[in-house]
Amino acid sequence: MPLLLSGRVFRRDLDACGCLAMHVPLEGGSETRLLRRLRAAGYRTQLSSARGLGDPEVFLFQLHGIRPPHLGHQSVGRNGAVGEVQQVMPQLAELFVDNVPVVLWLLEGQVLSRSELLALCDLCKRESRLRVVVEMGGARSxxxxxxxxxxxV
Known part of the structure; x- marks a missing residue:
């Protein structure tokens, strides 16, 4: 990897494809350089983990409910067995205010199933401003x- 990565080729490929699978060196650093280059080029970026993503479209664009983790024995009252559902704001809703491209950078993408990865690709095709980069594991370069x-596909 060159000492100074301009990011032009990466940005061109990201705009052409919409959804990229990336293999990064395990010592890190290159992804933050690319994120900084994307921000300088006018993109809005969101860095997130792929663990616990669930349904990508609902998690990223719609108001959805989550339940707290099960903590063992609970009281048998109203919320004892399942817990209270808490409504959570969509993760990318506030980034789509202007007509600016948005990059969602997902860490640990190797845990996603094939159907979840296909859903992310379809989401990029439907929403023209959305670009997704999924880190699929480590590599030497x-x-x-x-x-x-x-x-x-």
């Missing part, structure tokens, strides 16, 4: 490919 190529 920084490389990326379109998610559709990785999935064989």
């Amino acid at each position: 920084l490389n990326w490919q379109p998610m559709s190529t990785l999935l064989g």
Whole structure:
């Protein structure tokens, strides 16, 4: 990897594909450089973990409910068995205010199933301002490919 990564090729590939699968060196650093380059180019960015994502469209764009984790024995009252459902704001709603492209960078993407990755690709096709980068694991050098190529679609 070059010492100074300009990010032009990455940005061009991201705009062309919409959803990229990325393999990054395990020591880190390259993804933050690319995020900084994207922000400087006018993109809005959101860094998040892929663990616990669930349904990508609902989690990112719609008001949805979550339950607290089960903590063992609870009182048998109203909320003892299942817990109270808390409403959570969508993660990307406030980023789509203007007509500015938004990049969602998902860490630990290797835990996502094939159907979740396909849902992210479809989401990028439907929402033209959304770009998704999914880190799919480690590699000796920084490389990326379109998610559709990785999935064989």
